[in-house]
Amino acid sequence: MAPPGGTTFVNWRFCTPSIFLFVPIYFLTLLVISTLLISTPKGSLTRYASVPIIGYLCLRVFNYGAAAFPDNVVGLIDWAGSAYNLFLISNTLLNLEGIDGTDPVISKPVNGRPPGYFTRLWRGLSYCVNVRGINTPYQIKNVPAFDAKRPGWVPSRRRFLATNTAWLVLLFLAQDFFYSQDLPKEDEVKFLGIDRENLLWRHPTDGPITGDEMGYRIVVTSLMWSILIPLSVNLQYTFLAVVAVGTGISEPKNWPPPFGSPKDSYTLRLFWGKFWHQTLRWHFSKPAQFITHKVLQLPKTGLLQRYVNTYGVFLISGIWHAGQSWLMLCVQGPEVQAKAWNRELFFFMVMATGIMIEDGIQWLFQGKKVRNKEEKEGLVVWKRAVGYVWVWGLLVLVAPFIDYPKFRVRLPTYLPAHPLIVFDPEWRNSR
Secondary structure, eight states: OOOGGGOOSSOTTOOOTTHHHHHHHHHHHHHHHHHHHHHSOTTOHHHHHTHHHHHHHHHHHHHHHHHHOTTOHHHIIIIITHHHHHHHHHHIIIIISOOOTTSTTTSOOBTTBOOOHHHHHHHHHHHHHOTTOTTSTTOOTTOOOSSTTSTTOOOOHHHHHHHHHHHHHHHHHHHHHHHHSOOOOHHHHHHHTTTSSOSSOOOGGGOSOOHHHHHHHHHHHHHIIIIIHHHHHHHHHHHHHHHHHHTTSSOGGGOOOSSOOGGGTTSHHHIIIIISOOTTHHHHHHHHHHIIIIISOOOSSSHHHHHHHHHHHHHHHHHHHHHHHHHHTGGGOHHHHHHHHHHHHHHHHHHHHHHHHHHHHHHHHSOHHHHTTSSOOOOOHHHHHHHHHHHHHHHHHHTHHHHHHHHTTOOOOOSSOOGGGGGOTTHHHHO
């Protein structure tokens, strides 16, 4: 069994010697951020003056990352693309949140004594990689519990490692299962519809869309967003968790699950806020809040600021994911890249618009006392059923715009593999 391009299942040639430039510059950037966190006060001019320096370092991270993974889709989008996140994280920590040496996490005493320089530096570094702010004053909302029935429970180190190692093996086996399935032949691709970017439309010269074609598109998109993307994110997250806890660098309490329950995906707001992974939420939401309240001077409350902020978060997310598509589709030329960029932005703006629409509909269908917060609305099964149809129906309708072009990239990869490659019809002939 082999991925596209004739590589083996695990592509041992997944990077170039540029990795030896990428790794040092990445950690140098983290070190600069951490040093500023512990040695400069909140609002310091030095912090603002460091923004272009950090920006330059992040640009180097991107360039070396792209050179290290020129033909590797996972390395390219997850490592070279990390420069975008790194820049946002630095500004969130240094300027938007204003974390400094007085922070309770950084200044926590060690055996009754103030922490030393290297202890504080290490804690500053932990802020740079603790992207959900777990167990800090800045922990994001709706972090999933280790056990939904026991919200405060944390497993022991031994149990955490045993459970997550077993889970890691299952994730690998699950991916291997999907890779081993018979995939459509090249002449079946047009019939099944993955050569087009829309659920309901294909070129008139190809004839009207068929029920089988539409059914396949619905299954592909539903499988992608309910299983395959969470599978890939969980695989990478669990691997890092096992390494961090197993080496003693971190504790189990710092590694709660990345995804919530899919049962919470009956509104778009809950889909993105509780079910979907939140590893990007902190450093996407803080810049959006800055634009809403500092740049546009909107009040802290009110519908206008609420939805300006929502659109801001999804715009920032759209730019990041547009960068992913731009990197993945670079082999197909600038015209295809530009279309992919626009499609990603379109997708995330649709998600923000959908949240605004569903908020309005929910408000209209609530009773007067519920709207006035005099009573709480009870659980109504039919409302949840309608909600699931709404959320997954919208995803099935618009996600093909961003997913289908990536299906056709056929770039070589390595474990953990990007789930989009699973549907590549050329795999059938390359095994």
